[in-house]
Amino acid sequence: xxxxxxxxxxxxxxxxxxxxxxxxxxxxxxxxxxxxxxxxxxxxxxxxxxxxxxxxxxxxxxxxxxxxxxxxxxxxxxxxxxxxxxxxxxxxxxxxxxxxxxxxxxxxxxxxxxxxxxxxxxxxxxxxxxxxxxxxxxxxxxxxxxxxxxxxxxxxxxxxxxxxxxxxxxxxxxxxxxxxxxxxxxxxxxxxxxxxxxxxxxxxxxxxxxxxxxxxxxxxxxxxxxxxxxxxxxxxxxxxxxxxxxxxxxxxxxxxxxxxxxxxxxxxxxxxxxxxxxxxxxxxxxxxxxxxxxxxxxxxxxxxxxxxxxxxxxxxxxxxxxxxxxxxxxxxxxxxxxxxx
Numbered sequence: 346x347x348x349x350x351x352x353x354x355x356x357x358x359x360x361x362x363x364x365x366x367x368x369x370x371x372x373x374x375x376x377x378x379x380x381x382x383x384x385x386x387x388x389x390x391x392x393x394x395x396x397x398x399x400x401x402x403x404x405x406x407x408x409x410x411x412x413x414x415x416x417x418x419x420x421x422x423x424x425x426x427x428x429x430x431x432x433x434x435x436x437x438x439x440x441x442x443x444x445x446x447x448x449x450x451x452x453x454x455x456x457x458x459x460x461x462x463x464x465x466x467x468x469x470x471x472x473x474x475x476x477x478x479x480x481x482x483x484x485x486x487x488x489x490x491x492x493x494x495x496x497x498x499x500x501x502x503x504x505x506x507x508x509x510x511x512x513x514x515x516x517x518x519x520x521x522x523x524x525x526x527x528x529x530x531x532x533x534x535x536x537x538x539x540x541x542x543x544x545x546x547x548x549x550x551x552x553x554x555x556x557x558x559x560x561x562x563x564x565x566x567x568x569x570x571x572x573x574x575x576x577x578x579x580x581x582x583x584x585x586x587x588x589x590x591x592x593x594x595x596x597x598x599x600x601x602x603x604x605x606x607x608x609x610x611x612x613x614x615x616x617x618x619x620x621x622x623x624x625x626x627x628x629x630x631x632x633x634x635x636x637x638x639x640x641x642x643x644x645x646x647x648x649x650x651x652x653x654x655x656x657x658x659x660x661x662x663x664x665x666x667x668x669x670x671x672x673x674x675x676x677x678x679x680x681x682x683x684x685x686x
Contacts, residue, residue, distance in 0.1 A: 346370045349380055349393035352400040357507040360408035360635075366401075367636045367652075374644035381651040386658030387666035395550045396504070399425075402659070403482060403507035405632060412631045414445035415623035422628060423484035423511065424449025426548045427584060427661050429613035429678060430620065431455075439492065445624055446484070448617040450492075453485040456545050456580040457493050459606055459682045465542065465578065471496030473542040476572055478502055478531040478565065479549030483512025483524075489545075490524050502527045502534060532564035536572050544569045546581040556588040558596055566593075570602055573685040578605075584614060584661070584671055584678035597683055606682040611671060614678035618661050618668055625660050629653050 346369035352358070358366065380392040406422045413419050428448030431438035439454040440447035457463070466473055471494060480486050480501035490499050501524065503509050512526035529535055531549070546569070552562050569579050579602060594604050633639060639649035658665040670676040 346373055347377075348397065348401055349388060350397050352397040354396040354400050354505045356400065357510050358400070358404040358408075363401075363404055363408055364636060364638070368638040368641075371638040371641055371644050371648040374648050379647070379651055381655045381658075382666070383650070383654070385664065385666040385669065386654035386662075388655060388658070390554075398659070399481075399505045399550075400507055403505050403511065406482065407507065407511050409632045409635055412628055415627040416443065416445075418443060418445050420445045421515070422446075423482040423515065425481045425508075426452050426485070427614060427678075428452035428617055429455070429610045430616045432608075432610060432613050448621060449484065450488050451617075452547055452582055453488050453545075454493055455608075455610070455680050456547060456582055457489070457543075458608075458680075459578075459580070461605060461682060461684075462543065462578055462580065466494060469542070473497050474540060475499045475543045475545055476502065476534075476536060476541040477545040477547070478534075478569060479504075479546060479551070480508070480512065480526065481505070482508045483516045483526050485545075485547055486512065486524055486526075487516035487519070490520050497523070499524045500527055500536065501525070502529050502531055502536075504528070504530045532561055532568055534568055534572060538571050539574050541572045542574060542577050544573055544577070544579045546579070546583070548583050552583075552589050552593045553585045554589070555586050556592055558589075558592055562593070563596060566597055566602065567600060570600055570685055575685060577685050579683040579685070580681070581683070582610075582678070582680040584611070584676050586670075587674055587677040590677070590679060601686045602683045603686055604681065604683050608680040609677065610680055611674060611678045614661075615668075615672050618663055618671070621660075622663055625657060625662050629656050632656075 348370050424446040426449040431451050440450045480503045483501045486501040509526050509528040639645045661667040
C-alpha cells in the first residue's frame with residue numbers, strides 16, 4: 346500500500362478504512378525503501394500525488410477528532426494551513442494567543458486586509474459574494490463568514506471529498522444558507538461566469554512547480570477570471586517557490602488579471618512555524634497513537650517515524666525541508682491582491 350499515491354480524492358475514508366490502510370503501509374515496510382527522508386521529512390515530487398496526500402490528511406483530521414493543543418486547549422484540526430504571525434504594520438491581530446489554529450485564521454483574515462477590498466465591502470454594505478478555490482475543510486470559509494465579513498455569501502470549493510464533507514458537517518449548517526460547500530475540481534468549476542465579487546485562494550496547491558506554470562495552473566487562473574465580475578478581486582496567499590511568483594504574475598497579467606498589491610509575510614510565516622512547533626508535536630503524538638499498526642515489531646516504529654516526519658514536513662515544522670525552504674527564502678510567503686480588468 347502506497348499512501349502517497351494510491352488514495353482517491355473522491356473517497357472519504359472511515360477510521361476503520363484508515364486503520365487497514367496504515368496497517369498495509371506498515372507491513373509494506375518489509376519490501377519498500379521508504380519515501381520519507383529520515384533527515385528532514387522530504388518526499389520527492391515524483392513520489393506523491395496531492396490527491397492521495399490530501400485525501401489521507403483530511404480523513405485523518407476527521408477520524409482523529411478532538412485533540413488537545415500543547416497548552417491543553419481542545420480543538421479539531423481543520424486549518425490545513427501554515428499561516429503566519431499577524432504583521433504588526435497591519436494593526437491589532439484578529440486572533441487570540443490561546444487559539445490553537447490562530448495562524449490559519451490569520452492567513453484568511455489577511456486575504457481581506459487590503460484597502461481596496463475594505464472599500465468594496467464598505468460600498469456594498471458587506472454584501473459581497475466570495476468563491477474560494479481550494480477550501481480544504483472549510484475552516485477558513487467559516488472564519489471569514491463569522492469574523493471577517495459577517496454579511497457576505499460564500500461558496501467554498503475543493504476537489505477533496507473528505508474536506509468538503511467536513512465543511513458540510515461542521516461549518517455549513519451554522520451559516521443558514523450563506524455558506525455552501527461544493528465538491529469540484531477548481532480548474533473546471535460548475536459556477537456561472539461573472540458571479541464572484543472576490544475569488545479567494547489560500548495556500549492552494551497551485552503554481553508550486555518552480556519557474557514554470559503547468560497547464561493545470563493556467564486553467565486555474567483562467568477559471569478565476571471567468572467567475573469574477575468585471576473589476577472583481579482575486580486575493581491569494583501562499584508560500585511557494587520564490588521563482589514561481591513572477592511567472593504567475595506575468596500569466597495573470599496576460600489574461601487580464603492585473604496585480605494590484607503584494608505583501609511579503611515570509612518573516613511572519615517563519616516565526617509562526619516556531620511558535621506552532623509544540624502544537625504540531627502534540628497533534629502528531631495524539632494522532633499516531635490512534636493506530637495500533639505502529640506497534641508492530643520492527644516495521645511499526647520505522648513507519649511511525651516516517652509518518653511523523655512527513656506530517657511535520659507538510660506542516661513546515663522547524664527542521665524539515667519545507668521549513669528550511671521558507672527560512673532561506675527558496676520559498677516565500679506572499680499575500681497578493683489582483684483585479685480582473
